[in-house]
Amino acid sequence: MAAVTAGQTAQAAAGSTDGADGALEAAFDAAVAADERIEPRDWMPDAYRASLVRQMAQHAHSEIIGMLPEANWITRAPSLRRKAILMAKVQDEAGHGLYLYSAAETLGTGREELLDKLHAGRQRYSSIFNYPTLTWADVGAIGWLVDGAAITNQVPLCRCSYGPYARAMVRICKEESFHQRQGYELLLALSHGTPAQHEMAQDAVNRWWWPSLMMFGPPDDASSHSAQSMTWKIKRHSNDELRQRFVDICVPQAEVLGLALPDPDLRWNEERGQHDFGAIDWTEFQEVLKGNGPCNEQRLTQRRRAHEEGAWVRDAAAAYAQKHTDSPNADAAKTDVPKTVVPNGEATA
Numbered sequence: 001m002a003a004v005t006a007g008q009t010a011q012a013a014a015g016s017t018d019g020a021d022g023a024l025e026a027a028f029d030a031a032v033a034a035d036e037r038i039e040p041r042d043w044m045p046d047a048y049r050a051s052l053v054r055q056m057a058q059h060a061h062s063e064i065i066g067m068l069p070e071a072n073w074i075t076r077a078p079s080l081r082r083k084a085i086l087m088a089k090v091q092d093e094a095g096h097g098l099y100l101y102s103a104a105e106t107l108g109t110g111r112e113e114l115l116d117k118l119h120a121g122r123q124r125y126s127s128i129f130n131y132p133t134l135t136w137a138d139v140g141a142i143g144w145l146v147d148g149a150a151i152t153n154q155v156p157l158c159r160c161s162y163g164p165y166a167r168a169m170v171r172i173c174k175e176e177s178f179h180q181r182q183g184y185e186l187l188l189a190l191s192h193g194t195p196a197q198h199e200m201a202q203d204a205v206n207r208w209w210w211p212s213l214m215m216f217g218p219p220d221d222a223s224s225h226s227a228q229s230m231t232w233k234i235k236r237h238s239n240d241e242l243r244q245r246f247v248d249i250c251v252p253q254a255e256v257l258g259l260a261l262p263d264p265d266l267r268w269n270e271e272r273g274q275h276d277f278g279a280i281d282w283t284e285f286q287e288v289l290k291g292n293g294p295c296n297e298q299r300l301t302q303r304r305r306a307h308e309e310g311a312w313v314r315d316a317a318a319a320y321a322q323k324h325t326d327s328p329n330a331d332a333a334k335t336d337v338p339k340t341v342v343p344n345g346e347a348t349a
Helices: 006-014 020-033 046-065 067-071 080-105 111-119 137-159 163-191 195-214 226-231 239-257 282-292 296-309 311-326 330-335
Strands: 267-269 274-276
Touching (some): 046 067, 046 080, 046 226, 046 296, 067 080, 080 111, 080 163, 137 195, 239 274, 296 311
16 A cells, blocks of 8 residues: 555545544554655644644753853853854854744744743753853863753754654754864863863763753653654654763763763673663752752743843834835735746746
């Protein structure tokens, strides 16, 4: 039997009658199984839509909240070059948040609704951003470990079954790879610098290593969303698989840096062909998720204040857009857009 494409699910939805829900779901399942992309106008189960909104919202919130720990060091960067690099990185994170909010909007949810839920504490962001950045070396540790964990987790999302999310992730992962390289280079300079600089780099790695492992989420047997997300091909690998991959990548990198990963149980397992590593303190993880982390309240307070202080910018942009929409010349301007010819010979605006 030929596979039913994602586009066909939308066609089926248009002509559905009694008993069509089962046929639509079967067509959706077939499209996912065939690695077809699900697009915004295609039929999809409500649970699939809700799962995507939850994941993309959490991802977008994480990019926006994640600007705060590093922005704290922009004015204290040790050189103009480092300052410019860090400013560019923080700007990139803002852009990532916008890509992801836009992708979530294709599912019928408003950006303001998502932000309201974030500010009210009804939607989460990554637990990693509730830890403080105590020294300049923390900027390097975040780049190497936090962005490195993000890349490990997010590269498979470029093959996510939902088209807008997958396409957004392609650009995000390219930029995150650059951020990881920046952090690694910063730590390399510190670890091969003075003894005090080396100690600062080691201290940062000691504090960020375990929270970085927690970024992949709870173990598979305790994850309430992972299995279903993998069935729908929103995710391609389980939390534990990605965490193991990240550890195996970091060990040789740490050797080049000349820094020790703070895990006495970390060792190569010849039989498995992977590294064994120590037990994660999941109690700490759960406490941070509950809002009891070192910087939970500080991060949300800063985010709420920034949102309130930026209200006039949003109002001005909305008024400007409305002014041009209501302009008597708006329709004429649309018809005056010059036409171009694409390779297949069709004219397009």
